Amino acid sequence: MAFDGLMVSVSGVRGRVGDALTPEVIATFAAAFGAWASRTGNRRVVVGRDSRVSGPMFTRIVHGALESVGCTVIDIGMVPTPTIQLAVEHHHAAGGLGITASHNPIEWNALKFIGPSGLFLSAAEGAEMRSLLERGIPRATWDQLGSIEQDDDAINRHIAQVLALPWLDVPGIRARRFRVALDCCHGAGSVIMPALLTELGCEVYAINMEADGRFHRPPEPVAENLGELEALVRGSNADIGFATDPDVDRLALVLDDGKAPGEDYTLAFAARTVLRHRPGPVVTNLSTSKVVSDVAHELGVPFHFASVGEVNVAIAMRDAGATIGGEGNGGVILPELHLGRDAPVGAALMLQVMLEEGRPLSALVADRPRYVIVKDKLDRPDAPLDTVYAALRAAFPDASADTQDGLRLDWPDRWVHLRPSGTEPIVRVIAEAPTDAAARHLISQAREPLDALVSL
Structure with missing residues (x-):
């Protein structure tokens, strides 16, 4: 199932409200999560939101979507995301949904998916949950619909x-x-x-x-x-x-x-x-x-x-x-x-x-030792970034390389990290060095093969 314009990652599913992120999208993902979370028989799901303007609307949609798959919703209102995680643990819930786009600009919102341990879903768990979008979400019959409970003490806890x-x-x-x-x-x-x-x-x-x-x-x-x-x-x-x-x-x-x-x-x-x-x-x-x-x-x-x-x-x-x-x-x-x-x-x-x-x-x-960190970003190219990583490793054979998430090149007193963002349609390039000029030089060097790929 295609959801154009959405950012789907270990950080959840994000989009611009009224564009990629619509009530229909929220309802679909919330129902899929509820069905996945309650697969073991525990149907309690904690729901909380941040202060975004679209939060109350999406909360009502999430409530209905979860009820439609038989979940008992424990609503904790407007709270921090870590409060939602702690509430999942407190209630021994099957999971939690945070309605928040974290640091994204005002026009964004998102769903964050929390497992029964209070951790966000891993990549594998997220893929398993999203598979319900293709296989079909099992809905509750009229006599098995869920309900809503209120928990007003999550902040105090x-x-x-x-x-x-x-x-x-x-x-x-x-x-x-x-x-x-x-x-x-x-x-x-x-x-x-x-x-x-x-x-x-x-x-x-x-x-x-x-x-x-x-x-x-x-x-x-x-x-x-x-x-x-x-x-x-x-x-x-x-x-x-x-x-x-x-x-x-x-x-x-x-x-x-x-x-x-x-x-x-x-x-x-x-x-x-x-x-x-x-x-x-x-x-x-x-x-x-x-x-x-x-x-x-x-x-x-x-x-x-x-x-x-x-x-x-x-x-x-x-x-x-x-x-x-x-x-x-x-x-x-x-x-x-x-x-x-x-x-x-x-x-x-x-x-x-x-x-x-x-x-x-x-x-x-x-x-402390003095470092300057410089952060840059540019639009993500359509082509894979593998050629960029290879070019950078060849250009800096003296650096130690870590490839578990994009490419990070390290020297004793500086480093540069290039990776596609999981929350925005961009590539992030971050460098740190003892001086601003040295960090910006690393950024410039890292961007050369990336700019070449974007211009293709």
Whole structure:
């Protein structure tokens, strides 16, 4: 079955609302997921959404689609994606559906598919679920239709689980009364971040807290989008600034000096403090800065790469018995809580870092080796990228190559990674080096064979 214009990947199924992503598409995929999830006899499915304008409409459609295949829907309302994952575990549900396009622009929405373990579906599980689109979705008869239940306590449980983490010194953090600037970009962070920070004794200065999905800026929490938060940190004399994406699985920082250091530092700082309490392996995706691997190497713990995509990192962490991991986009995964990116956990760990260090985070950044990461993208060509990868490996025989997800070439102090995006119809080219000029030179070199392929 063809669904032109949709992005179907381990991140779910995404599209522009009213274009590729229609009510019919949502209903079809939701019903297929419900039928797949309930194949073992457990028919409970958790449903939550972020703040996007199309969210309430798609929620009603998802409810009906799941009822049509006999599922008991546990609706938890507007919540972060990690809250949905935790609710699946709490209810021992057959799975969960998140209605969210994460960091994508305002015109997008999506379905994220969560398995009974609270992890997103693997590539194999996703393919098995989607096979129902071709084979036919088994519908319930009138006497076997599903029902809807409401769970209004998912946010409170999430906060309680964060506060219960064994290496989080809650009394110590409360005593410090940290000044925190917060930008939720009109997303679902508004329903959890202020409450969590208040529980941790913080003095919160917040902007863009209306959870209406009307993003007034690009919602991805990358440094170039955080000018308002940088100004708020400076104006409020805050100890730190936090920015979340619309579904609250990514956390970006603005330091006490009013500058955003880049999303990779969230995971680097989190790893620094967690590994002190429990040394163990670290896993990140291939597009993550060296600031994270440097921490692992300095502390003498194993470090592993995984393919981009939260589920890929989570599975690799599970297999490695990792203590902490995540993605360099600000996505911290702490298995002690659950195997999913979690901005509230990231925020709590940043406060713990500041408590333990007793000095500003800007001073910690100043102590680290200096890297500059540059991210580029261009339209995805119709032809396979294999010829591009081969050309780059031939051009850089001195680099170590990792081909598990596109191509990453590594040198001792720099790297470049080229891969097709799983969430947008583009190719991402990311490079890191000690200077901006060196990183941009790597980007230019990587783009040469790619531009040639696009021009064909």
